[in-house]
Amino acid sequence: MGFKTKIHNLAKIQIRAWHLPDAILDEVYLHLTVVVPADIEHNLIRPQGSIHGLSAEFVRRDHDVMGRDHLFEFRVYFGDDEQTLYVAKGRYQILDD
Amino acid sequence: MSIEMMMDAAERQLTAANETLEAWKPTDSELAGFVPYAENAILLFLDRQAVMERAVERMQKLAQLGQVPDLLQLRSEASRLFRCALRPVAGHRKLLAALAGAGFVVGEAERFEQSVRDLERMRDELRKSLPLATCEEFQTELSAIEKGEFQDADAAFAEIAGVDVETWRQRIAKSQAGL
Numbered sequence: 001m002g003f004k005t006k007i008h009n010l011a012k013i014q015i016r017a018w019h020l021p022d023a024i025l026d027e028v029y030l031h032l033t034v035v036v037p038a039d040i041e042h043n044l045i046r047p048q049g050s051i052h053g054l055s056a057e058f059v060r061r062d063h064d065v066m067g068r069d070h071l072f073e074f075r076v077y078f079g080d081d082e083q084t085l086y087v088a089k090g091r092y093q094i095l096d097d
Numbered sequence: 098m099s100i101e102m103m104m105d106a107a108e109r110q111l112t113a114a115n116e117t118l119e120a121w122k123p124t125d126s127e128l129a130g131f132v133p134y135a136e137n138a139i140l141l142f143l144d145r146q147a148v149m150e151r152a153v154e155r156m157q158k159l160a161q162l163g164q165v166p167d168l169l170q171l172r173s174e175a176s177r178l179f180r181c182a183l184r185p186v187a188g189h190r191k192l193l194a195a196l197a198g199a200g201f202v203v204g205e206a207e208r209f210e211q212s213v214r215d216l217e218r219m220r221d222e223l224r225k226s227l228p229l230a231t232c233e234e235f236q237t238e239l240s241a242i243e244k245g246e247f248q249d250a251d252a253a254f255a256e257i258a259g260v261d262v263e264t265w266r267q268r269i270a271k272s273q274a275g276l
Contacts, residue, residue: 006247007254008238016257026272029254050229052239057176057224071180073173075229077242086247088238089230091173095180 003037005085011074018092024070027060032074032087044076052077053088059095067097108181132201135192139209142189145182146212146219152178153223160228168228175227179220186213 020028036043036056044054053075062068074090156175165171193206230238241247255265 005250007250008241008247012248012253012257015254022258023272025254025258026269029250029269030273033250045224047224047229048226050235052235053229055172055224055229057172069180071173071176073169073176075169075234075238077238079242086238086242087250088241089169089234091167091169093173093177095177097184 003040003083003085005033005037005087007032007087008089011087011090014090014092020070020092021062021064023064024060024062028072031058031060031072032056032085036076037085054078056087065096069095071095108178128196128199129201131192131196132203135189135196135203136205138185138189138192139203139205142185142209143205143212146215149179149182149216149219153219156223156227163231168230168234172224172227172229175223176220179216179223182216183213183220 015025015028031043035058043058044056046054054077055073056076057071057073060070060072062070071093072090075088077086077088078084079086153175156171159165160168160171189209193203193209196203197206251262251265255262258265258268260268
């Protein structure tokens with residue numbers, strides 16, 4: 001099933017504030033709009049006690065800075081139409097080896 | 098102790114051990130000398146389990162007590178800490194394989210692999226057990242969905258990148274072509 005991804009203003013403000021390199025920003029977009037919808041089962045987890053929300057956690061390697069990874073976790077929801085993924089909030093960290 | 102202070106303290110402990118291990122790089126001709134090094138490295142690695150058990154216990158207690166204002170931050174810090182704890186694994190495995198190939202037996206090698214499995218299990222269980230949001234956050238976000246406060250991803254990311262939607266789509270098409 002094809003999911004459409006929607007972003008909350010808070011998540012948008014957060015992502016902008018992270019000042020991601022262009023290539024990483026592209027990958028975040030592609031992960032949330034292509035990778036997750038293509039394989040929900042392996043890309044989202046539902047922590048215990050979470051009836052509605054799911055976690056989308058992923059890591060992206062920085063090809064411009066050796067040994068640097070970018071770690072993301074977003075809180076997402078399924079829409080009632082079962083065709084929309086809502087991205088509400090995120091967290092981001094840089095991980096250097 | 099704040100989440101940041103707790104995580105920083107644990108990470109400093111792990112990073113110091115990582116740096117010590119990474120700094121030791123004997124030459125091939127000194128392969129036999131690697132055996133005690135590998136054994137020490139494994140013993141240091143085994144200590145990580147206790148460090149991480151304490152950190153996990155503390156994180157779970159904080160989450161249960163409702164003392165964490167941002168649960169996503171706690172989850173994110175936990176992921177970072179486990180990555181730090183598991184960082185030496187690839188290097189250790191490479192060393193152990195080289196030693197095994199040369200016929201050297203390294204004590205505790207099996208315990209090392211068991212410890213890696215235990216840490217990975219601990220990490221996966223924590224990801225599933227740490228709450229994702231407070232009840233208030235869930236309610237606020239579900240209400241925002243009902244109110245239609247979310248924006249199409251193309252438009253949102255175009256804004257983030259400071260371009261119009263068409264330019265963003267062209268950029269992503271190029272990015273996908275290059276992957």
